[in-house]
Amino acid sequence: MATVETKSDATPLLSLRDLKVHFDLGSQSMLDRVIQPGRSKRIVKAVDGVSLDIRHGETLGLVGESGCGKSTLGRAVLRLTEPTSGQVLFRNQDLAHLSNRELREQRRHLQIIFQDPYASLNPRMTIGQIIREPLDTFGLARGADAERRVRDLLETVGLSQRFIKRYPHEFSGGQRQRIGIARALAVDPDFIVADEPISALDVSIQAQILNLLEQLQRKKNLTYLFISHDLRAIRHISDRAAVMYLGKVVELGEAKTIYDDPLMPYTKALISAVPVPDPKIESARKRIVLEGDVPSPINPPNGCRFHTRCPFAIEACREVEPQLLEIKPAHFAACIRISPDQPNIEKVAPGAAPGLDMNQKMNAQTS
Amino acid sequence: MSSANGNLLEVNDLRTYFETEDGIVKAVDGISFNLRRGETLGIVGESGSGKSVTNLSIIRLVPNPPGKIVAGEVVFNGQDILLLPAEEVRKIRGRRIAMIFQDPMTSLNPFLKISRQLMEVTQLHLGHTKAQAYEHAIKMLETVGIPDARTRVDNYPHEFSGGMRQRVMIAMALSCEPELLIADEPTTALDVTIQAQILELIKSLKEKTGTSVILITHDLGVVAGMTDHVIVMYAGKIFEQAKTAGLFARPGNPYTKGLLRSVPDPTAEQGQLYQIPGSPPDVAHLKPGCPFAPRCERAEEICHREFPPFVELTPDHHSLCHFAQEVFAASDGATNS
Numbered sequence: 126m127a128t129v130e131t132k133s134d135a136t137p138l139l140s141l142r143d144l145k146v147h148f149d150l151g152s153q154s155m156l157d158r159v160i161q162p163g164r165s166k167r168i169v170k171a172v173d174g175v176s177l178d179i180r181h182g183e184t185l186g187l188v189g190e191s192g193c194g195k196s197t198l199g200r201a202v203l204r205l206t207e208p209t210s211g212q213v214l215f216r217n218q219d220l221a222h223l224s225n226r227e228l229r230e231q232r233r234h235l236q237i238i239f240q241d242p243y244a245s246l247n248p249r250m251t252i253g254q255i256i257r258e259p260l261d262t263f264g265l266a267r268g269a270d271a272e273r274r275v276r277d278l279l280e281t282v283g284l285s286q287r288f289i290k291r292y293p294h295e296f297s298g299g300q301r302q303r304i305g306i307a308r309a310l311a312v313d314p315d316f317i318v319a320d321e322p323i324s325a326l327d328v329s330i331q332a333q334i335l336n337l338l339e340q341l342q343r344k345k346n347l348t349y350l351f352i353s354h355d356l357r358a359i360r361h362i363s364d365r366a367a368v369m370y371l372g373k374v375v376e377l378g379e380a381k382t383i384y385d386d387p388l389m390p391y392t393k394a395l396i397s398a399v400p401v402p403d404p405k406i407e408s409a410r411k412r413i414v415l416e417g418d419v420p421s422p423i424n425p426p427n428g429c430r431f432h433t434r435c436p437f438a439i440e441a442c443r444e445v446e447p448q449l450l451e452i453k454p455a456h457f458a459a460c461i462r463i464s465p466d467q468p469n470i471e472k473v474a475p476g477a478a479p480g481l482d483m484n485q486k487m488n489a490q491t492s
Numbered sequence: 493m494s495s496a497n498g499n500l501l502e503v504n505d506l507r508t509y510f511e512t513e514d515g516i517v518k519a520v521d522g523i524s525f526n527l528r529r530g531e532t533l534g535i536v537g538e539s540g541s542g543k544s545v546t547n548l549s550i551i552r553l554v555p556n557p558p559g560k561i562v563a564g565e566v567v568f569n570g571q572d573i574l575l576l577p578a579e580e581v582r583k584i585r586g587r588r589i590a591m592i593f594q595d596p597m598t599s600l601n602p603f604l605k606i607s608r609q610l611m612e613v614t615q616l617h618l619g620h621t622k623a624q625a626y627e628h629a630i631k632m633l634e635t636v637g638i639p640d641a642r643t644r645v646d647n648y649p650h651e652f653s654g655g656m657r658q659r660v661m662i663a664m665a666l667s668c669e670p671e672l673l674i675a676d677e678p679t680t681a682l683d684v685t686i687q688a689q690i691l692e693l694i695k696s697l698k699e700k701t702g703t704s705v706i707l708i709t710h711d712l713g714v715v716a717g718m719t720d721h722v723i724v725m726y727a728g729k730i731f732e733q734a735k736t737a738g739l740f741a742r743p744g745n746p747y748t749k750g751l752l753r754s755v756p757d758p759t760a761e762q763g764q765l766y767q768i769p770g771s772p773p774d775v776a777h778l779k780p781g782c783p784f785a786p787r788c789e790r791a792e793e794i795c796h797r798e799f800p801p802f803v804e805l806t807p808d809h810h811s812l813c814h815f816a817q818e819v820f821a822a823s824d825g826a827t828n829s
Contacts, residue, residue: 190683297771327538328710329787332754332767339764354683361756361765384758398688400713402755404737407717414692415685418653 137178137214138348139202139235139316144211144221146172146194146201150423169422171197173372174211176449179316184342184349186363186380188356188395192419193369195352196240199318202350203235204228215316233263236309240321242301246293252279252304253289259311278307283337299330306337310345318350323358335362356399360384368392371422371430374449378456388458388468391431429460437462437470441478448487450480499567500671500704501527501550506564508542508549511557514776519545519559521728527672527721532698532705534719534736536712536751538772542728543708547674550706551589552581568672587617590665592658594677599661600649606633606660607645613667632663636693655686662693669701676708691718712755716740721808724748727773727783730802734809744803744811744820746790782814790815 150167171194179185189195200206202213204220213220220231239245246255256275260266266274276286282303293301302322309317319338323331339362341347353359359366363380368389376389387393394413401407415434420426426433432442439462447459452468463470464479473479508520520542527533537543548554550566552573566573568589573581593599601609610629614620620628626645633641636659649657658678665673675694679687695718698705707718715722715736722739724732724747732745743749753766770787782788785795794814803816813819 190685299771327772328712328751329538329754329768330771332756332765333769335756336765336767356684357756357758360758394685398684399758400687400691400711400717402712402716402740402752404716404740407713412688412692414688416689418655418686419683 136181138181138216139179139350140212140214141175141177141198141202142212142214144172144175144198144201144213145170145209146197146206147209167423170372170425171422172201172208173425175369175372175374177367177374177377179348179350182342182346182348183364184351184362186359186366187350187352187369188354188359188366189369190354190395190419192371192422194372194422195354195369196320198369199237199320199350199352202318203232203237205237233312234314235316235318236312236314237318237320238302238305238309238322241325242298242305243293243325245305246301248293251290251292252284252296255293255304256307256311259308263312265312274311278310281310281341282307283333297330298326299333302326302330302334303337306334306341310341313345314347316348316350318352320352321354322351324353324355331358338362356384356396368395371419371425373430373459375431375447375459376457377449378453382453382456388452388456388463388470389431389460390435390437390470392458439476439478441481445481445484446488447480447484448491450483450487452480498528499526500529500569502565502567503546503550504565504567506546506549506566507562508545508554508559509562510559512776517776518728518778519775520549523564523725523728523730525721525723525730525733527704527706529671529704530698530702531721532707532719534715534722535706535708535725536710536715536722537725538710540727540772540775541725542775543725544676546725547591547676547706547708551585551591551674552578553585583617586613586670587668588670589672589674590668590670592661592665592673592675592678594680597649597654597657597681600657602649605646605648606652610645610660610664610667613664617668628667629663632667633660635666635697636660636663637689638663654682655689658682658686658690659693662690662697666697666701666703670703672704672706673698674706674708677710678707679714680709680711687714694718712740712752724751727775727778729783729812730810731784731813732809732811734805738806738809742809742820742823744805744809744816744823745813746788746815746819747784748811749819749823750787750789782812790819 148169148171150169175198187195197206201208208221253275256278257271260271260274279286284303323334326334335358342349351362360380366380366383367374368376370391376383376392383392384396387396394415397413417434420433428443428445429447432438441461445461447461449457449459452458452463452465461478461480461484462473464483467473467479504524506520506523510517510519523546535543549561554561561574607626607629610632611625614625614628630641630645633645638644638656638659679690682690709715719736722734722736723730726747732748743752750768754768756765768787773783781796781798782800785791800812800814802810802812804810805816805820
């Protein structure tokens with residue numbers, strides 16, 4: 126079944142340890158403080174205790190719905206958003222606790238590609254200047270040498286060198302995304318966070334960018350954290366995938382296994398919601414339609430955060446916070462209703478929670 | 493009532509042009525299709541293909557200037573909408589033809605209660621009294637699955653989530669039991685699990701009311717599950733038109749084929765994803781010949797020179813391509829994904 130890794134070796138390049146990013150929304154109004162004194166602080170727990178290893182040369186896909194914290198997580202890795210607590214270990218150095226100067230040096234090795242190619246390029250700079258900026262910032266190349274590197278980079282991402290003096294508005298969405306990729310590559314990074322890099326693009330352009338990212342990974346031995354809400358893209362590009370829900374990773378495993386044989390009720394619903402471009406499959410398949418919306422991350426539900434929408438939820442799900450446990454080899458899930466002995470939630474007896482003991486033990490250890 | 497052949501809507505050679513500094517943009521350039529009662533038609537295309545302008549033209553909402561419907565007929569129930577005085581069109585719009593737009597955040601008025609916005613429609617079109625309209629608004633919210641509708645009806649839009657707002661939009665669109673519902677990318681701004689909810693809702697309401705639906709989307713997966721017929725648009729033209737099952741089983745146009753192949757197939761092994769090279773054309777500066785030719789792997793010399801014919805492959809399957817027959821034959825039973 127789940128064989129571990131193919132193209133990457135097993136040593137993590139980057140590890141997150143109990144990473145938390147909380148946003149303080151400040152106190153409520155005077156009136157609220159009088160009426161509900163205990164609840165005056167409102168905190169959005171965008172990322173709430175995530176531990177992940179990203180291995181050398183792999184693509185880890187991070188998938189989830191809007192508001193699940195996946196982009197915040199990606200930004201926190203680079204400290205574009207300050208983590209509240211926890212560690213971001215890059216080559217055994219904790220990025221979360223570096224001084225600004227030390228962080229700057231490390232940033233050379235970690236880059237990001239943004240979702241919106243219209244907003245992430247400075248409209249007053251030429252393409253050449255945009256791609257060259259990181260070279261200047263890090264003092265990596267000057268003069269004619271820098272110029273040559275910029276031209277090489279344009280070529281690498283499939284853009285003509287003629288474009289070097291043009292401005293972002295002269296390019297289409299797909300071309301701009303290529304420019305964003307060239308800028309990220311300029312400093313020769315090891316690790317790239319790709320935050321929804323294809324969501325804003327047309328279908329025919331999405332495939333181009335996915336292929337480009339894969340080709341660059343092979344050529345330059347890059348490691349990706351690929352963030353997307355699109356399960357089809359995640360399944361295609363990732364070696365392993367992590368599913369996030371309301372600030373927590375709820376399932377982790379090989380991308381193929383997660384897609385073909387998901388453990389978590391949430392992942393199952395997510396996959397069944399993806400429309401397939403084949404009318405025969407579409408008319409035959411039974412879709413799991415989840416009720417309700419993702420709850421607000423301001424006051425997330427207790428216990429399992431998915432219990433408010435989960436068709437399998439039992440009383441204990443409201444109370445016990447599930448931990449990410451290895452249910453099958455190299456396949457982790459956070460659900461008290463399954464266990465290594467009984468991994469299939471559909472076959473677990475009604476009301477039973479075979480994973481409850483394991484979870485309670487884990488919770489007792491951590492608290 | 494309906495025209496003799498059972499068509500609710502007949503669009504004939506519709507042309508909508510925009511005058512821009514860049515020259516004339518032929519956003520929609522000679523579109524024809526029919527929609528039968530109770531049917532769902534999908535219109536697929538990338539940005540700039542003209543799919544939204546087609547539908548704005550049908551309900552005469554093309555901003556003028558710069559846009560103008562320069563030719564064509566939009567026959568709704570035997571009546572050409574393009575010839576009607578504006579006053580008459582206003583009576584049809586919202587009453588007999590209703591629309592849902594992509595972004596539920598911007599299509600509701602943030603200053604007005606949901607109740608007020610829903611009541612407006614039936615007061616105007618059905619002559620409801622305030623009390624009637626209020627009750628009807630609650631009933632509609634219940635129909636689209638808003639829990640606790642009686643209380644929620646007096647909320648403001650910001651108190652609803654994205655999925656809930658789209659439900660409100662659907663409630664509003666269906667308030668007057670329209671004969672035709674035009675849904676322009678109704679789920680694009682929503683998460684997949686919410687998208688599944690909304691699509692199920694549209695499907696079940698359609699079955700209940702018998703409304704015809706035009707569904708505009710860029711997502712071939714959504715089309716596959718929702719529609720009876722599909723139109724694939726590119727550069728303001730219809731590139732392929734067929735029954736949904738037929739189009740997916742046996743595409744007859746290189747563009748459609750490329751689109752289908754460029755969607756990652758989760759069931760297949762990974763590998764290089766098929767990609768259509770280049771980007772969609774600038775409709776203001778179309779060269780002679782087939783607009784897709786510069787990106788087409790099948791293109792030959794004639795494609796760059798002559799505009800392709802609209803070839804009939806089967807009575808209900810058409811493709812705009814010089815080599816439609818060959819492409820159609822080649823995709824028999826073979827590659828559709």
